[in-house]
Amino acid sequence: MFDELIVSKMLSPMRIVCGLDVHKDSVFACILNDNGDKLEFKYGVLTPELEELHQVSELLFHQVVAW
Numbered sequence: 001m002f003d004e005l006i007v008s009k010m011l012s013p014m015r016i017v018c019g020l021d022v023h024k025d026s027v028f029a030c031i032l033n034d035n036g037d038k039l040e041f042k043y044g045v046l047t048p049e050l051e052e053l054h055q056v057s058e059l060l061f062h063q064v065v066a067w
């Protein structure tokens with residue numbers, strides 16, 4: 001049964017996903033789209049740069065949504 005679950009997950013269509021990696025001096029956003037392409041963006045940690053991340057222009061452009 002466990003193997004069937006793994007196979008069904010492997011055969012299901014891939015979603016667009018995003019991850020954030022937060023460091024002392026920077027925040028990285030990584031998007032993996034449904035084609036398997038990886039896109040990476042780097043932001044600073046000052047207020048204007050974090051507001052830019054908050055606008056999520058790249059995330060919206062690549063259709064990343066919260067689940």
